[in-house]
Amino acid sequence: MSKHIGVYTNTHYHGYESQIVSRDPLIMYINNFLSISEASHFLHLSEGKFQPSPLYRGDDVLIDETRRLSEFVEVKRDDLVKRVERRARKFQGWRRKSTQLQPPRVQKYKEGGFLDYHYDWDPLVDDGNRVTTFMIYLTDNCTGGETNFSRVKKFKDPRWCSSILDCNSTYPGITFRPVAGSAVFWENMYPNGSLHDKVIHAALPVLSGEKIGLNLWFWDSEWKKSQGET
Numbered sequence: 001m002s003k004h005i006g007v008y009t010n011t012h013y014h015g016y017e018s019q020i021v022s023r024d025p026l027i028m029y030i031n032n033f034l035s036i037s038e039a040s041h042f043l044h045l046s047e048g049k050f051q052p053s054p055l056y057r058g059d060d061v062l063i064d065e066t067r068r069l070s071e072f073v074e075v076k077r078d079d080l081v082k083r084v085e086r087r088a089r090k091f092q093g094w095r096r097k098s099t100q101l102q103p104p105r106v107q108k109y110k111e112g113g114f115l116d117y118h119y120d121w122d123p124l125v126d127d128g129n130r131v132t133t134f135m136i137y138l139t140d141n142c143t144g145g146e147t148n149f150s151r152v153k154k155f156k157d158p159r160w161c162s163s164i165l166d167c168n169s170t171y172p173g174i175t176f177r178p179v180a181g182s183a184v185f186w187e188n189m190y191p192n193g194s195l196h197d198k199v200i201h202a203a204l205p206v207l208s209g210e211k212i213g214l215n216l217w218f219w220d221s222e223w224k225k226s227q228g229e230t
Ligand SMILES: O=C(O)CCC(=O)C(=O)O
Pocket: 107, 115, 120, 135, 145, 146, 147, 148, 201, 202, 203, 204, 213, 215
């Protein structure tokens, strides 16, 4: 096996392609972030282990099916999972040592499943918060189930609209279609650390079929609320 720029799986060369979607907030689209066999591995790891997904706010954990209807599994970190974690860490330039990945979660939305508009940052914590997010699609055999950023300006470039964005969506802002293996990456804070108000997003209702995604959330334990209040 010779060395090229890129990422190796055990036996196959793996490469992804990334594009900027929005600069403020920073949102990137990453085509082929996982190979299909890697996506299948996450599906296999989570099979038969799903439980209802709660919402979190500070120390509160609650099930509220009027705001989130999905099931999740926190996957065991085997070699393949660790390799994907390294890829995600490297993608964002490793960041500082205080930035750590929350254990990856596979998230399943059956027909009718959704997650209402929310921020991945938690307004109630003072120390440490979710600074970046990868939303990785593991399957795409559904209608609906897109990821919508309602406060990011809509654009209708046919190069984006053909497969990545649903440019005719009736929802405001930009709407990513689930494409298996692809990922959406975003920064949850402004560069000065304050909470970004335009990264509000939702998992739109699955209209038919089933959507399964993988959430990677990076926490910075040195983030401080006071640093963000400008
Ligand atoms: O499933 C999606 O499209 C988005 C999920 C999400 O935003 C979350 O789990 O925080």
